[in-house]
Amino acid sequence: MFDLGYNASLVALGAALLGIACGITGTFLFLRKRALVSDAISHATLPGVALAFIVMVALGGEGRNLFGLMAGSAVTAWAGLLAVTWLTTRTRLAEDAAIGAVLSVFFGAGIVLLTVIQTMSAGKQAGLEGFLLGSTAGMLRADAIIIAAGGAVVLALVALLHRPMTLAAFDPDYAVATGMNLRRIDLATMGLVMAVVVIGLKIVGLILIVAMLIIPPVTARFWTERSHRVALIAGALGGLAGGLGAVISASAPALPTGPIIVLTSFAFFAASLILAPGRGMIAAAAQHLDYRRRVHLRQGLLALAQAHPVREALTLRILRREGLIRADGVATEAGRARAARALVDERRWQLLRADPSTGDLADRYDGLTPIETVLTPDQIATLDRRLGPVPVSGGVT
Amino acid sequence: MSGAEFVPLSLPPILIGTLAAIACALPGNFLVLRRQALIGDAISHVALPGIVVAFLLTGVVSTWPMMIGAAGAALVAVAMIEGIRRLGGIEPGAAMGVVFTTLFAGGVLLLEQSDTSNVHLDVQHALYGNLESLIWLDAFGWESLLDPVALDGLPPELIRMAVVCLGVCAFLWLFWRPLKISTFDEGFARTIGMRTGPLGLALVVVAAIAAVAAFDAVGSIIVIAMFICPPASARLMTDSLERQIAWSVLFATVSAVLGYVLAGYGPLWLGAEDAVSAAGMIATVSGVILALTALFGPRRGRAGQPQGA
Amino acid sequence: MALTLAGTDDAATAGDAPLSVRGLTVGYGGSPVVFSIDMDVTPGAMTAIIGPNGAGKSTLLKAALGIVPRLSGQVAVFGRPLARARDRIAYVPQRASVDWDFPTTVIDVVLMGLYSRLGLLRRVKARHRAQAMECLSRVGMEAFADRQIGRLSGGQQQRVFLARALAQDADLYLLDEPFAGVDAATEAAIIRVLKALKDEGRTVVCVHHDLSTVTEYFDHVFLLNRTRIAAGPVATAFTAETLQQAYGGRLAEAQLDQLALA
Numbered sequence: 013m014f015d016l017g018y019n020a021s022l023v024a025l026g027a028a029l030l031g032i033a034c035g036i037t038g039t040f041l042f043l044r045k046r047a048l049v050s051d052a053i054s055h056a057t058l059p060g061v062a063l064a065f066i067v068m069v070a071l072g073g074e075g076r077n078l079f080g081l082m083a084g085s086a087v088t089a090w091a092g093l094l095a096v097t098w099l100t101t102r103t104r105l106a107e108d109a110a111i112g113a114v115l116s117v118f119f120g121a122g123i124v125l126l127t128v129i130q131t132m133s134a135g136k137q138a139g140l141e142g143f144l145l146g147s148t149a150g151m152l153r154a155d156a157i158i159i160a161a162g163g164a165v166v167l168a169l170v171a172l173l174h175r176p177m178t179l180a181a182f183d184p185d186y187a188v189a190t191g192m193n194l195r196r197i198d199l200a201t202m203g204l205v206m207a208v209v210v211i212g213l214k215i216v217g218l219i220l221i222v223a224m225l226i227i228p229p230v231t232a233r234f235w236t237e238r239s240h241r242v243a244l245i246a247g248a249l250g251g252l253a254g255g256l257g258a259v260i261s262a263s264a265p266a267l268p269t270g271p272i273i274v275l276t277s278f279a280f281f282a283a284s285l286i287l288a289p290g291r292g293m294i295a296a297a298a299q300h301l302d303y304r305r306r307v308h309l310r311q312g313l314l315a316l317a318q319a320h321p322v323r324e325a326l327t328l329r330i331l332r333r334e335g336l337i338r339a340d341g342v343a344t345e346a347g348r349a350r351a352a353r354a355l356v357d358e359r360r361w362q363l364l365r366a367d368p369s370t371g372d373l374a375d376r377y378d379g380l381t382p383i384e385t386v387l388t389p390d391q392i393a394t395l396d397r398r399l400g401p402v403p404v405s406g407g408v409t
Numbered sequence: 410m411s412g413a414e415f416v417p418l419s420l421p422p423i424l425i426g427t428l429a430a431i432a433c434a435l436p437g438n439f440l441v442l443r444r445q446a447l448i449g450d451a452i453s454h455v456a457l458p459g460i461v462v463a464f465l466l467t468g469v470v471s472t473w474p475m476m477i478g479a480a481g482a483a484l485v486a487v488a489m490i491e492g493i494r495r496l497g498g499i500e501p502g503a504a505m506g507v508v509f510t511t512l513f514a515g516g517v518l519l520l521e522q523s524d525t526s527n528v529h530l531d532v533q534h535a536l537y538g539n540l541e542s543l544i545w546l547d548a549f550g551w552e553s554l555l556d557p558v559a560l561d562g563l564p565p566e567l568i569r570m571a572v573v574c575l576g577v578c579a580f581l582w583l584f585w586r587p588l589k590i591s592t593f594d595e596g597f598a599r600t601i602g603m604r605t606g607p608l609g610l611a612l613v614v615v616a617a618i619a620a621v622a623a624f625d626a627v628g629s630i631i632v633i634a635m636f637i638c639p640p641a642s643a644r645l646m647t648d649s650l651e652r653q654i655a656w657s658v659l660f661a662t663v664s665a666v667l668g669y670v671l672a673g674y675g676p677l678w679l680g681a682e683d684a685v686s687a688a689g690m691i692a693t694v695s696g697v698i699l700a701l702t703a704l705f706g707p708r709r710g711r712a713g714q715p716q717g718a
Numbered sequence: 719m720a721l722t723l724a725g726t727d728d729a730a731t732a733g734d735a736p737l738s739v740r741g742l743t744v745g746y747g748g749s750p751v752v753f754s755i756d757m758d759v760t761p762g763a764m765t766a767i768i769g770p771n772g773a774g775k776s777t778l779l780k781a782a783l784g785i786v787p788r789l790s791g792q793v794a795v796f797g798r799p800l801a802r803a804r805d806r807i808a809y810v811p812q813r814a815s816v817d818w819d820f821p822t823t824v825i826d827v828v829l830m831g832l833y834s835r836l837g838l839l840r841r842v843k844a845r846h847r848a849q850a851m852e853c854l855s856r857v858g859m860e861a862f863a864d865r866q867i868g869r870l871s872g873g874q875q876q877r878v879f880l881a882r883a884l885a886q887d888a889d890l891y892l893l894d895e896p897f898a899g900v901d902a903a904t905e906a907a908i909i910r911v912l913k914a915l916k917d918e919g920r921t922v923v924c925v926h927h928d929l930s931t932v933t934e935y936f937d938h939v940f941l942l943n944r945t946r947i948a949a950g951p952v953a954t955a956f957t958a959e960t961l962q963q964a965y966g967g968r969l970a971e972a973q974l975d976q977l978a979l980a
Contacts, residue, residue, distance in 0.1 A: 047503040048447055055630075103703050104711045104819045108446040108502070109641045113699055115450065116634035120692025123537045123631075124672070124685045131676075131683040144536070145517060219454075223510035230503050266521045274514035281507060285497050293496050307743050307789050311754050315741075323740060324790060365943070366963040374966045377944065379743070379753030442820065586838060590830050593820045596811055600783055601834055601886070602804040648866040650821040711819060711868075 020262035023148045023215065026159045027273060028255035030212045031224060033163040035250025036170055037208050038225030039232070039243040040201045043181035048111050049096060049202060050225040054209045054218040055115040056092025057085035058122025061143055061213070062129060069132070078155055081143075082210045089206045092118050097199070146217035146270035148258075155214060162211040166204055170243075177201050178239050216270035223274040224250055231281040234288035253277035305330055306380055310354060312336070316343050317355035319405035352404040357383055359402050360395050417548040421563070422540045422626075423669050425570050426691060429623035430661035432574040433635035435581055436616040438650075438657055441640045442592050447505055448487070448613055449636035452620050453629035454509040455479075455486040457536075458516025460624075465523055472565070476621050483617035486512055487610070538628030540669065540687040543567070566625050573622040580615050581654075588612065589650060627688040635661065638695035645706035664695035734797030736761050736890040736921040737782060737807075742791030744774070744781045751777045753945050755791070759890070759923055760938050764916050766926040769942040770965050775925040776812065776894050778942065783809055783892070795890070805834050808888035810879050812895055818868035824878050825863040828853055831885030853884040856914075858907050873904030880908060884915075891915060893924045897931075909935055929977055932956055 041047055064084020068077060092114045099110035126140060170177075180187045180197045188194050205225060212221045232245035257273030289295050304326075312327040313336070314320075322328055322341070331337045336347030343351060360383045365374040376386045383392065433449075440446050456479040463478025486508055494504040547553070547562030554560070581588070591598035591605045598605050620632045627635070643656035668691030673684045703709055737759040744752050752774035759765055767775045780786045782793050784800055795803035808831070828850040829842060836842065854860040857877040867875065876896065883891060891912070897905050912922050912935075926932065932939060932952065939956045941947040941964040948960040958974050 042503055045500050045502065047500075047506050048450070051447075051450065051506065099703060103645055103706075103709045105641055105644065105703075106441075106444050106446075108444050109441050109637055112446045112450055112633050112637040113641055113696065116631060116637065116692050117696025117699070119630050120634055120689040120696070123689030124693060127684075127686040127689065128676075131685075220510060220514055222506060223514065226503055226506035226510065230497075230499055230507055233499070234497070268517060268521050271514035271518040271521075274510055275518065278507070278511040278514075285493065291498065296496075303745070304789055307745070307750060307753075311741055311743065311790060314754070323792065327790070362963075365966050368962060368966075370966075378745075378749035379944065380750065442817070583838060586833060586836070589822070589826075590833060593822055593827075593830070594816050596785060597809070597830070597882075599785060600804070600807070600809040602801070603833075644821070648821050649823070653821050 017262070019148075020258070022153065022156045023262065023269060024255050024258035026156045027215055027258040027269070028251045029160050029163045030208070030215055031228070031250035031252070031254025031273070031277075032247045033166050033208045033250075034212065034221070034224040035228035035232070035246035035248070036243050037166060037201075037204045038250075039229040039239075039246045040170075040174075040177045040181055041205055042226065042229040042233075043178070043239055043242070044198070044201065046107065047226045047229075048108070048222075049093075050205050050209065051222045052096050052111040052114040052118075053089050053093055053202065053206050054221050055122075056095075056118035057089045057209060057213060057218050058119055058143070059125055060084040060086065060088030060122075061140060062122055062125030063088070065129060065140060066125070066132070078158060078214060081140075082158070082213065085143075085213060086206060086210045088118060088122075089209060090203070093199075093202045093206060097195075097202075142217070143213050144217050144219055145268065146213075146215050146220065148215055148261075148269045159211050159215070162207065166207045166211070169204055169207075173197075173200055173204075174240075174243070182239065216273060220270040220274050223277060224254070227274070227277040227281050228253065231277070231284045234284040234291045249277070249280050253280060309334065310380055313347075313351040313354035314358060316347060317351035317404050348404075352402075355404055356402050359399055360392065363395055363399055412550040416550055416553055417545045419669075419673070420548075421545045421567050422543050422687065423666055425543055425564070425567050425626045426540055426665040426669050426687065427662050428567075428570040428574045429619075429626045429632075430635045430639065430665040430691065430695075431658050432570065432577045432619040433616070433623055433632055434639040434657045434661035435577050435654065436612060436619060437636035438640040438643070438654055439588055439592055439612055440616060440636060441644065443609075443612075445613075446637050446641075447502065449616065449620065449633045451486050451490065451505045451509040452483045452613075452617050453632050454513045455482040455516070456621065456624055456629045458482055458512050458519065461516050461519045461523070465519065472569075472625070479621040479624065480614075480617055482512065483621070484614070487613055487617075536628045536630050537686055537688045538624065538626050538631070540626045540691075541673070541684060543626065570622055570626065573619055577615055577619050580611075584608065584611070627691065631688040631692045634692035634695050635664075638692075638699045639664065642695075642699045642702040642706070645702040645709040648708055660695065660698050664691050664698060668692070668694040735759055735794075736796060737892075737923065738794040738797075739778075739782055740792045742778070742781055742793070743789045744777050744786060745789055750789070750944065752781070752942070755942070755946055757940060757946065757949065759921060761921050762916065762919055763938045764912060764922045764924070764936045765938040765940055766924055766932050766936040767940045767942060768926050768929065768932065768964070769947070773943045773964075775942055779809075779892055779894055779923075779925060783807070805886075806889045808883035808886040808891050810883045810891070810893040810896060812898065813872065813875060813879070816867075818875075820868075821866070823864050823866055824854065824859060824870070825850055827867060827878055828881045828885050831882040834886070850881075850885055853881040854878075856884060856911055857881045871901075873900040876900050877904060877907060880911060884911070888920070890921045891923070893922070895925050895927055898927055929961075929973075933977070 038050065041049060061081050061084055064081050068074070068080050095114045096110045099105050099113065100107045129140065176192055176197050177200070180192065180194055184194055208225070209218070209221050212224065216224060228246040228250040229242060231249055232242045235245055236242055253276040254273055257276040258269055260276065261267045261269040261272040284292060286293050308324070308327040308330045312322055312331045315322045322331070328337070328341065331347065332339065335344060336350060337343050361377050364370050364383070365377055373386055437449065440448060459478040459480070459482025460475045462482070463474040467474040489508045490504045493499055493507060494501055543564045543566050545562065545564055547559045549559070587603055587608055591603055591608055595605050616636065623632050623635065639657040639660035642660050643653045646656045647653050669687045671694065672687040672690035676684055735758045737757070739755055739757040742752060742755040743750050755778060767778065769775055777786060781788045793800055796806055825847070829846065832846055832849065836846065851860055851863060854863060857880050859874060859877050859881060862870065862874065867878065870878065880896065896908055915922055933956065936952060938951055940949045941955065941960055943964045943966065947964040948955040961969055961974065
């Protein structure tokens with residue numbers, strides 16, 4: 013167990029708190045299918061940082077006061093956010109074009125200002141470029157406190173607003189119908205994202221903060237179907253990636269903090285993509301193959317029962333594998349029995365669906381569900397009486 | 410300023426910037442119409458890891474390997490995005506966000522890890538280029554345009570950009586109809602047998618090539634501005650696709666020329682000494698044009714039913 | 719009671735019917751949307767695909783055309799695989815999927831129907847424009863040729879898409895709810911065009927939602943509710959009995975009486 017230095021511990025703590033705040037806040041954007049708005053917001057911070065620096069120096073200060081820079085970044089980020097909303101509502105442009113335009117133009121303006129600063133007083137600008145990729149070296153205790161406090165405030169606001177934000181994400185039309193002001197909720201959500209972006213500028217920089225807002229919610233989505241849980245799991249994953257990433261980064265030289273945190277987060281994502289039960293790739297593939305097998309099996313059995321030729325190679329393969337037909341395509345004992353049962357089941361369903369008095373039970377038919385799961389034995393017996401004997405190829409059941 | 414100063418120092422950067430802007434704006438028209446505008450965002454961010462990998466593999470900071478590296482990274486990114494989208498059932502924006510931020514982080518890490526102290530390969534350059542330094546020292550004035558000896562010394566970036574721009578134009582001209590049809594109604598295009606998948610991929614590849622060629626001039630992040638702002642502005646000016654393309658070329662040219670001029674001479678006019686970033690100014694000017702068209706463009710409002718909320 | 723199940727005893731796909739489907743099943747996730755469908759479209763007829771909501775009617779068409787993936791089944795168009803017969807079919811989808819702000823005019827949309835003949839590079843000549851205008855006048859939209867498509871009403875847009883299909887000069891026309899949400903004048907115009915197509919010997923298949931117009935517009939029906947319920951000429955297949963089967967007994971007696979049934 014190695015000993016983290018003071019700086020490294022601060023960074024790890026700050027990164028973990030930031031990760032939790034990003035994960036939870038980013039979930040609401042993700043659920044609203046606007047994940048990349050955070051990219052526009054983060055790039056729009058750059059001109060604000062530069063302007064704040066210029067203003068502070070002009071007022072005689074050092075120019076690197078974190079709080080001042082954060083305030084500046086918030087101003088232009090808010091402007092960027094409003095610009096995205098304005099472009100999508102007032103013009104025929106789609107949201108992705110608005111995001112890309114705001115992102116690149118604000119960033120370009122920020123670059124112009126950075127070069128202005130470069131010429132103003134050579135050397136002083138070095139600190140600002142750290143906001144692009146994050147720079148945790150020489151992190152002060154005051155910085156960590158700002159990050160922790162900011163993160164806590166954001167989380168408190170999320171707790172307050174999570175119900176309207178969730179409803180707006182899930183069913184915007186319904187939200188409007190119940191009288192919610194959708195635009196205000198969207199602004200609030202984006203405002204919270206902006207707050208965490210501003211807070212996280214120092215640790216991971218504006219280019220990588222987007223990762224912390226998007227990757228944890230996407231990962232969390234693999235593990236649950238309920239939006240509250242997505243947010244909580246995303247927060248946990250974000251915090252874990254932040255803390256773990258910071259620790260790994262401190263353990264060896266030439267491991268910059270921001271990128272390592274992002275890569276850690278991605279590792280969680282990749283593992284979830286592949287392994288998550290239900291929505292992960294392996295599980296989904298297994299489900300699909302099983303489903304396809306059942307469809308072909310049912311169709312094959314029905315064809316056997318009526319002496320129809322089975323045409324598809326896959327159906328034949330499956331029937332053979334289950335021991336229901338021989339290599340030459342003739343049905344085995346087991347095959348004939350199951351085919352007969354399938355045919356009876358199908359006929360029962362047909363009768364049920366044709367009868368006006370059965371109500372909604374008939375809707376359960378989907379070609380695969382056996383009727384025994386829907387009707388009681390008595391009800392099936394009634395059907396059978398009306399059905400009479402079912403002629404099956406090779407005999408009568 | 411005189412020809413003796415303008416031709417060697419300003420003409421090549423202006424030409425390169427303009428050609429870069431046009432080469433990006435042209436495919437950008439279709440990307441914007443297909444709601445794939447942010448693929449430019451993805452391509453730009455992953456250029457960095459592509460360039461770093463190329464450097465690590467070849468050991469030199471030379472143009473061709475870096476361009477191939479960036480193009481290869483773009484293809485890898487697109488494949489990953491598509492894969493994650495399908496296999497994970499994730500919406501396209503989020504899939505893009507996951508992929509390009511991770512690849513970018515990987516690129517920065519690789520950069521740190523490899524020993525680049527001897528070589529000038531810094532992140533800032535990759536991000537916002539250095540248009541101002543692409544000068545033509547062999548020229549002496551306007552007459553140099555006709556002088557074969559001087560022309561031999563033209564900055565290679567200019568030749569490269571011109572060739573790529575020409576290639577982009579050729580692609581659009583050749584595939585104009587399929588692009589228009591499949592962008593408008595993909596279902597219809599598929600039912601008449603058009604291979605919309607490969608066509609879409611080809612469009613992205615062409616965009617990636619334009620972006621990669623432009624990186625040297627304007628860096629990666631600004632390329633997004635060129636993909637999106639001129640076409641978006643053009644979109645708000647007209648209802649005809651042909652005219653939209655024309656408008657986008659006009660806006661791209663104006664952004665590039667005006668941006669460069671303002672960056673180079675603006676500070677001087679304001680009494681300052683040094684120039685500011687040309688690439689940043691070009692992006693800013695294209696943004697101003699977009700804002701103006703959004704406020705006053707004749708076709709800025711929505712016509713038919715709005716697409717989704 | 720003799721019930722026929724899906725799965726006729728035709729050997730291979732029936733000769734060169736305009737559209738022939740065997741054992742088609744489509745589904746995502748839990749349940750099949752359509753299960754084990756067999757269908758043979760009668761050449762030169764006007765066939766309606768009908769069934770309750772969620773019966774899978776649109777899905778059937780889309781799966782047959784390869785627009786959605788299928789779990790099982792075979793499809794043949796005029797006796798050949800779909801990929802080799804695409805120039806003989808024209809598909810008019812439900813209106814939802816296009817971007818109405820797209821910079822294109824009415825005549826441009828119709829010209830898209832000529833694409834397979836124009837290919838990549840051949841220039842659009844006067845005769846192509848004339849062809850497109852002719853298709854537009856058949857649907858009564860020639861006055862709108864230069865208008866941007868977003869500036870049309872729903873019925874007008876539907877007519878433009880029909881004109882595009884006409885420009886394709888196909889032998890089999892597949893339309894997905896062409897009369898949904900259009901005004902009476904548009905409906906009359908569309909059915910006129912479709913009947914003209916049938917008189918020219920072409921085959922028309924429509925997913926249709928309005929039972930009361932089936933006997934008036936169509937001569938064949940295909941009843942569907944996840945599986946095939948009945949298929950054939952209107953006189954034999956569109957009866958009170960088959961309808962009750964298809965609609966799961968949800969049609970009231972009064973509704974049935976209103977339909978001009980055999």
